[in-house]
Every structure is written in C-alpha cells, then in structure tokens.
Amino acid sequence: MENGQLLYLRLRHRVQVRPSQHVYFEDIAQYIVAPHYEEKLKRLRIHTVSPEDRHLIVIDVVKVIKRLQEVIPHLEVEVLGPSQTIIEIVYPQKSPQFLLVLFVWILLFTGSGLAIMNFHEDVSMLAVHQRIYKMMTGIEEPHPLWLQIPYSFGIGIGMILFFNHVFKKRLNEEPSPLEVEMFNYQQSLDHYVVMHENKEVEKKLNDNT
Template structure:
C-alpha cells in the first residue's frame, strides 16, 4: 500500500560539531504515526571536522535518502528547497576591555555625528530665533528650550529603535531589526546558491 508523507524543510538550523542530523531536525513531517516514528530518526548528515561552518542540505538529497529506505513512499515537499545548517563552534569570551573600547567609539561617534549635523543645519541659530519669537527675549543660552529638546532627541531615538536597553517597548520590529532581517535573508540566499553544489554545474563537471 502506498503512503504519502509531507515534508517542509526548515529555513535554518544550528548544531554543534560532530552532531548527527536527523530528518526531524531539518524538517517538519506529516505522516502516519508508525511511518513518522521511523522517518523522524532517519539520518541526513553527520557533521565532521572537515565540514565548514555552513552546510547546505538540499531537498533532493532528503528525498534520495528517504526513497533509499522507502521505495514505494510518495513524498510531497512544501516550502524551501534547502536548509542552511550552521555549525556553532566554540565562541571566544568577549573581552571586557574590547567591549568598553567599542562602546566608547560608538558613543562618541554618535555624539559627534549629532553635533556635526546640528552644526551643518545651524540648529543653534534656529533655537535662538524660535526662543526670541516665542518669548520676545534675546538669550545666547536658551536652556529652557535646549534642555527639553535634548531630552526629546534621546526619547525619540528610543522610540524609533523600539528598545530601552534590552526591553522592547512593543512588538513592532524596529527599523534596525528589519534591516538586519533583510540582510540575513540576502546572506542566506547567497550562501544557499554558492554552497549548494547541486544548484550549480560547471562545464568542466562533465
């Protein structure tokens, strides 16, 4: 009797070195209960030392391995045609001195950027004119206007990036998170195209 199994590959998977990757690790499976218990433990890949940090498992390889054990099985695939497996090597502990150095560079770099922007658009002169128009008083240091503006500038950046330290203000992603997401998608597409040997064929391969 012919059975049908539905497979949807995951987009990305992170594993440790020397891990045995099973079908359930890289895909969602819908099948009969008895068949599912066998398919989920089907070996897809063994991570070895020679593997790079990125491994691409193509859907054709998955089908080939399943068909090798279940020849009469009908396989229906849904979604991505390959899964990106990232081998998580041991990470070096972050140096506190390096962290402080990077933090200082970012802090003063951002501060200088804001100061230079304000200088380019003559923000000080604008504040003086607005203060004079509102109060009728000429003051070289209208702190009653400049201090709330500075506080509002910081509050606006917190709202824009939707984060206060590690706390998220709401569930909406920030523009930075969206850009990082798009960058990761482009990176994954590039890796999938260039690391997947089955997706490319050169004239010398014949």
C-alpha cells in the first residue's frame, strides 16, 4: 500500500439538507487523509435527495466506504465513532396562521391553569395557607393574601428557573430538565431511525431469513 492511503473517518450524527440537494462527503463526515487526496474526496457525491426519501435518510458507513473506494481503490479506511449518519430533509416552513397560534395559546394557557388549580385543590392548599396564617398571627383569615400573593409569584419564578429560559433568553449555560429530556428523546428517536430505516441493515436481515 502506498503511503498516505489511510483515511480516518468519523461520520456526523445528524445533518440537515434541503430537498433535491446533493450530499457530499464533506457534509456528512469529519476525516483525516493525505493532502493530495483531500480535495478529491471533499466534493465526492454520496447521495442526492429525491422525493422518495421523504423526511429522513440513513447513510451507512459501508455505503460511504464503497463510494470512497470507487474513487481511490486501495484506500484503507479507519472508522471512528458512529457507523451511520442521519440526514434530515428540511422543507420550507409555512408561516404560522395567527388564529391557529392564538387557539393553541389559549388552549395551553387554560389547560395549564386548570391543572395548577386542580393540584392545589387536591392538596388543600387554601387550608394549608389558612393554617399557616393562624399559626403565625393567631387570627383566622379566610383569604390570607399576604401568603397567597407571594406564593403565586413564586410559582412563576420557579417555572422560569426550572426551564432556565425567559422567552428565548437562557439564564445560564446549564441545560434545563426539559432540555435533557428532549435530548434523551431525540437520542432514542435517532436510535429507532437507525435500526428501522437503515436499508443496509434491512438488506442483511432479509438475506439471513
């Protein structure tokens, strides 16, 4: 083997492309190779997005290696990291309809408000506030507002701190529990896609049956 025909390959986990876009080797991979091969491989076409691809495409490392060896027959590839990359086709988004957004906002606002009120009713929060007020002042008060008002503000502030966002502004660099759960969900979804949408794996399974 000639010197410099070793390529270290690491596929990207997820790549976003547009409809009908050509997917090149440099788009889906990080790699180290001899300089005289770099320009040759950088614009190597791996896939062309077609309407049949729908929303997600899984590119297997075996397909990538075969394509590389078509250009450089004696290329030795050392794979590092994941063996598949997920290509997400991003279609142009329609502008949101004002009435639909308003309806969803009202629905979520009403639903969350009812959920909070039902929770407080279940745990008898009013009775707890009345008892705390009586313990501190010795006076029975049916509406202990000086406890209820700060408590209401505290709920809002607590939600802001919990989600670590004020509208689009992040309070600090630490991810919120919701972001962690969304990340775990995305990881599980990507794993499912890799296992069920990978045509190379499906072909091998069918050949073995």
